Amino acid sequence: MTTIYEVSKLAGVSLATVSRVMNNNTNVSDATRKKVTIAMKELGYRPNSIAQSLASNCSNSVGLLVSEIHGPFYGPMMGSIESTFRAQAKHVIIAAGHSDVEHEQQAIEFLINRNCDGLILHVEALSDEYLIELSKGKTPFVLLNRYIPEIAHHCIILDNVKGGYLAAKHMLEQGHINIAYISGPQWKKDAQDRLNGHKQALAEHNIPFNEQLLYHGDFMEDSGAEGFKYLHNNTQFSALICANDEMATGAIACARESALVLPEQLSVMGFDNVFFTRHIYPPLTTINYPINDMGKMAANWILSEVYKKTTPPIQTVFEPELVVRQSVLVNAQ
Incomplete structure (x- = not known):
C-alpha cells in the first residue's frame, strides 16, 4: 500500500x-x-480519511437523521441538504429514526461515533429533555421542524399553526361550513399545531368545532382513504382538509371509488405541496411547506456554526403559503 x-x-x-x-x-x-x-x-x-479526521479533528462529514428515507417529503429535503454540503466539499451520512425513541437515539449515537462534525436532526419521538442534554455535548446540531425554547438557537421550524389556519380559512371563504378534517397523529407537535390552526379559523367564523368531523390519521396515504370512509359513512360534509398531501391523495382515490365528483361534490385540500400534487386530478389545493429552503437553511446553520463559513443570514421560522389549484370548489353554497 x-x-x-x-x-x-x-x-x-x-x-x-x-x-x-x-x-x-x-x-x-x-x-x-x-x-x-x-x-x-x-x-x-x-x-486515509479516518486518520485525517483524527489528525485535524475534522471529518468534513455531517450526519443527517430523518424519520423515513422514503416518501415525497423527505427525498427533496435530503437532496437540498446534500447539494448544499457538496458545494462546500462536505459529505452527508444519512440515518433513519422511524419516529421511534430507541431508533432515533441509536441513530444519533451512530452518527456521533462516525465522528460527524455536526448533525441535522428531524426527530419526533425523542424528548425535549434528551435534546437539551444533547446540546451540552461536543457535537453541534440543528433541529428541523421542532421548537424547544431552551435551545431555540438550534431550531428551524415552519409555522404549522398558520398553515392549518390558512387551509381552513380558504375553505370557509369559498362558502364551506361543514368541513371534515383528517389529522396527523396527535403525539406529533406539527400535527397538533395544524389542527389548532384549523380550529382557530373555524372560531373566527363563529363555527363550533365538531368532533364528529375529525378523524385521526397517521400522515400515510392509507389513513387518508380510511379517514374518508369513516367520515363519509358517519357524517355530512362538503369539504375535507387533510393534514398532509399523502392522506389527501388517499382520500381523493377513495372518494372517487364512492362515485363522488370532485370538486363539485367534495372539495379536498392537502398540506406540504409535494411534487405530485400538481399532477393528480383535480390538481390539489394545498399549503406549501418550503422544506427545500428549510433543508438548505439547516445546512447553512452547520456551515456557519461548525465550519465558520460565511452564509446568508440564518432564518429560523418559515411561513407556509396557500397554493390554489382546482380541488376546492369556488363559491360553494
Missing part, C-alpha cells in the same frame, strides 16, 4: 507539505500542490 512518505519522495517535498495539500491548506503554492497531486495520482495514493 502506498504511503505518504512515497508521495513526498516522488513529489520532492516534505511530509508536512503533502499533509497540507491533503487538508486543503491554503499555505501551499499552486505549483507545489500540482506536484503533490500528480504524485498521488501516479502512485494511486488514497488518503
